[in-house]
Amino acid sequence: MGMRTYIISRLLLTFPTLFGISVVAFLTIHLIPGNIVEVMLGTRSDVTPQQIAQLNSVYGIDKPLWQQYATWAGNVLHGDLGFSLRTGLPVTTLLGSALQVTGELTLLAIILALLIALPLGTYSAVRGGGLGDSVGRLVSLLALSIPTFWLGTLLILFVSLYIPWLSSFTFVPFFDNPIKNLQIMILPAATLALGLAAILMRMTRAAMLDVLGKDYLRTARAKGLRSSRVLMKHALRNAMLPVLTIIGLQVGYLVGGAVVVENVFTLPGVGRLVVQGIEQRDYPLVQSIVFVVAALVILINLLVDLCYAWIDPRIRYS
Amino acid sequence: MRGLIQESVIPDEGLPLDGLAGRAHRGPRGALSWLRANLLTGFGGVLLLVFFGAGLLGPWLEAHQPDTLYPLSVLQAPGGDFPFGTDDLGRDLLSRILSGIRVSLSIGVGSIAVSLAAGAGLGALAGYFGGWLDALVMRVMDVIVAFPAILLAIALMTMLGGSLVNVALAIAIIYVPIFARIMRASVLSVRREQYVEAAESLGAGHARILIRHVIPNSASPILVQISLAISDAILIEAALSYLGLGVNPPTPSLGGLLIEGQGFMTTQPWMVIYPGLALTLGVFGFNLVGDSLRDLLDPRQRRR
C-alpha cells in the first residue's frame, strides 16, 4: 500500500473514532445522576416545582438527550464550544486560560524530566550492565510506582514545614510575574516530571544502546575520535528521535497526571476545570473539553503512526 | 500510565517492530547481567509476596479490627498498642492499612482479570474474523483509549457509585483496549505464519489453532502487561479514592486512607506516610516483576 493510500485510509478511520468520542463525551456526563439545577440548589432551598421546571428550561436540560447532543455537536463542528452553564462564560475562554496553566505545567514537567532523563539514560547506556544499571532500573521503576497525589501531598507538607517561602497559593501567569509563577509551578511540575523522567530515562538508555552498537560509530571510534565527542555528536542526536516520539505518545499519561496534580495543588488548569465541571454537572463545559482533549490525543497518535509508517514500510501492510 | 512504553509501540497491524523499546537490555557481560536481572525479579517477587501476604494474612496479623473506634486513643502517634498510630476516630492505622492492602489488591487483580477476559476475547475475535467486526472493535477500542484514563474512571465512578464491584468494572473498561490489541496482534501474526496456513488447509479447527499457536504466542506480552496493569489499576483506584469516588468505608482502600489523612497531614503525618508507603511498595513489586518478566520472556530480547 502506498504512503498516500495509507494516510487516506487512516484519516478516514479517524472520523468514526471522533464521532464515537463525541458520543461518549456527551453521554458520560449526562448519564451521571443529578443535574446542574439540583447541584446548584442543593438540599435546602425552598423552591417550588414550577421554578425548578423554569430553571431546567433556562439551562436547556429539559430537552430530549438526542436533541441536546445534536445542538452541541453541531455547534462544535462550527467551532463553537458553548457556554459554561455555571458561570455563563464561553467554554473557549475558560479552556484557553486553563490550557495556559496545564500547558505550562506539562512543558515544565517535560523539561525537568528531560534534564533528569537524558544524562542518566546516557550514563546508564555508556556504562552498560553492572550495578549502576540495575540501580538505575530500580530507581526508575520506583519513581513510576509512587502515586502522584501522594508525592504531591508529601511535597506540599515538606515545603510548608521546611521551606515556607516556597509555598504560594494563587496562580500568577508567567508573563505577569515569572518569579512568582515559577514559585507556584515548580512543585507540581516536579511531581509530574518524576514518572515521566523514569520512562524517558529508560527510553534514552535503550535508544542510546541501539545507536552505540551501530557500525559507523565503531568506525568513527576506530578512527580515533575521542569517546565523548563521538557520543555527543552522533549517538545522542540519533537517540533523540525515539525519545521525542515517546513524549508525544505519553500525552495521555501527562493529561491524566495533570488532572491529579492540578487537584492536589489546586492549579486552575484543564484537569481541575474538568473535575469541577463534572462535580457541578456543567454539561457544555465537560463535553467540549473532554471531546477536545480526546480528539487531540487521537490526532497526535495518528501523526505518530503516520511517522512510523513512513519510517518502516512494513507497517502499512495489513 | 498505560503499561509504560510497550503498549504504545504496538501498531494496529502486527507485533512490535525491532528497535526502540524492544531493544536488548543486556550489555556485553551477558551472564552477569542475567543474574542481576534475576536479582531484580527476585527482589520484586519478595516485595509482592510480602504485599500479598500482608493482605491475605491480614485478619490474623492485625491486633485490632480495622473499623473499631477507640475514642480514648484518638490521633495517637505510632507506638505501643498502635504500631502505626491511630486516626481521628481512634482506629488502628496498621489494621486499616492491612485491610486496605486487601481491598487494593482485590480491585487490582479483579479488574485486570475481567479486563483480560473481555479484552483478549474481543481482540481474538477481531483478529480472527477480520473485516467489519475487526474495524468495529478496533474503533471502539480507539475511542476508549483516547480518553485519559482518570477522566473515564471519574465519569464511570460518579455514574455507578462507590463500591468494590463498580470500581473494578470502571478500571477494567480502561484496560480492555490494551489486552485486545495484544491479542489481536498476536492472532494476526500467527495467522500469517505459513505453518498455520498449512494447518488450516489441512482442516485444523479454529480452536486448535487458538490453543496451540495463538495463546502461546501472546502469552509473554500479556503476562508482562498483566503485572504492569495491576499496578496501574491499584494506582488509579487510589486516585479515585483521593477524589472521593472510591470504595466505601468501613473498608477503605489505601487511597481512601490517604484522603482520610489529608486534613491531619501537618499535625499527624503518619496518617499520610504509612498508607502511601504501603501503596508504593506494592505497586513497586508489581512493576519490578512485570519489568523483569518482559526482559525474560520477550523473544526479541534473545539477542547476543
Add this chain to the structure above:
Amino acid sequence: MTGLSWGRRRLALALIVLGSLLICAVPGQTGHAAKAGGTLTIGATSDALTLDPTVTTDEASGPVENLLFNSLVKLNDKVQIVPDLASSWTISPAGTTYTFHLRSGVKFHDGTIMTAGDVAASLARLRDPATKSPWASFFTDVSAVSTPNSTTIVIKLSQPYGPFLAVLASFLSVSSANFVTTHKGNLTRVEDGTGPYKLKSWVPNTSITLVKNPNYFVAGQPHFDTVVFQVIPSDASRVAALRTGQIQFAAFIDPIYFPQVKQVQSAGQAKIVHVLDINYHMFGFNTKRKPFDNPLVRLALSYAINRGQILKAAGQDQGVVSGLLTPALASWALPVSKYAPYTTNLAKAKQLLAQAGYPHGFSFSIMASHFLPSDYTAAEIIQQQLAPLGIKATIATTEWGVYVHDWVVRNFDSFTGENGDWTDPDLAMYAALHTGGSTNAFQFSDPTIDKLLDQARAATSVATRKALYDQIQLRLVNDGGPMIYTYASYWDYAMSPNLVGFTYIPRASYQGLIGASFQ
C-alpha cells in the same frame, strides 16, 4: 463545606441574643479609633458566580454581594431588624400593610439618586417569573406595591406574614432600575447598587476587586480603600496564606482545620472570632421505607446514638449538642434536658426495637457525601454506635450531585447532613416537616404536627407561637420524628491581628466588615 444554605442563612428575625454565645478569642477592640485606608484581602473558597442576589444560590457570591448592595432593612449582630435604606417603617395593625420611609440622597454607584421607584422595580424584578428567581416563593403573599412619593414605598400583603421583614433583609437588594433595563436584566458580571463598595475588576476564578464607594450613605464608612476576594480553594492553603499575611481574613467551617488556625493565632499572626453557626447536623430517615415507617424504630435509634461522641469525633468537639432549633435561637429553642432520648440508653433502644418487631436488629444504608466531611464522619460513628443492637448500617458514599439528586427523588434509606436553621421557627420547620413540604425529603406526615405548624404560622402573638413550637419540638424528638438532631457547630472567622471592628452578623457575615478597619 456546609454548602448551600447561604440563602437561608441570611434570614433573620428579632428576639435573638447571640452575644452571649459569641466566644471571642481576643478581647473586644471597641475602644480604638478606626483608621481609614488599606487593602483587605479575603481568602475565598471559590469564585463568585454572579453579582445578582436575585438569582444567587451558591455560597461564594453572597459575601461579595454583602458589600455591594443594601435592602430596605438589615440585621444587626444581635439578629434584630434595623434600618438600612429605609430609615423607618410602620406596619398596619392587621399586619398586612408595610410602609417604608426611605433615606433621601442615597446614590447608586453610578452617581444617580435612589428613589422609591428603584426599590419597587427591584422587588418587581425579584417576583417576575421571567427572572426565575428561586427566592420569589418568599414573596408570593405580596399583593400590591405603591410609591406615593420618591421616598415612600408601601407594600401590601394578602395575609399576615411574620418573617416578612427578615425575608426583605435577606433577599431583596436594591439596584438602579435604569441600569437593569440598560443591561437587559443580565447582572451576572456588572452591578449598580448602593453598597459601601463597588466592583472594580473581576478576574474569573482568581479574584474580585472592590473599591470604596465615596458616596456611601453612612458617614465615615467604609474604612478599607480596597477589598479583594482572592480565590484559594484549599483550606490548608488558606491557613498558610493567613500565616504569611497574604490574606487578612478567612472563614473556616471544617473543624478539622481549627487546630491549625489556632496554631496561627498562637504564633501571633491571626486572631479568631469563634461563633456558633445557625445550623444543625442531623441524621434523617425516609419514613416511607421499612423499618423507618415505624416511629418506634426511629425513636430507638435516637436513644441508641451518643450525640456527645458524635460531636467530639465528627465535629472535633467544636459545637454544642442541640435540637432542631439551636441555642443560637435562644428565645425559641428548648434546652436539651427536655429531650429524653438525648440521654443515651441502649437498653431502652433494645426494648423499643423489640416492641417494633425488630428484636435482632436490621440492615440499612446511610447516604453520606465527602462534600460534607463532618457529616460523613458522623455516619461512620453512627454505624459503630448502632452495631451493639444488631443493626448493620452500610455507608453509601455518594458524590455530591448524586446525593442531591437522590435527596430530591427520595431515593435513600437514611442520610446524614445538615440543615440551615432559619431564624424563624416557621421557616425552619414548615417546608421540612409539613405533609407535602417542598424540602420534606423524609416524606413525613403527621396530622398533629401539621395542625400545630399551621396554627403557629397564622398566629401573631409571640407567646402563642412559642407555646406551639414548644409542643412541636417535644413531639418531634420524644415521639420519634423523622430526623435525629445531633449538634450545632462553631465557625472560625480568622483575621489579621490588626483588623478591628469586625462584628459577626449571622447569615450576612461579610456585612460585618463594613465597620472594620486596620488599626
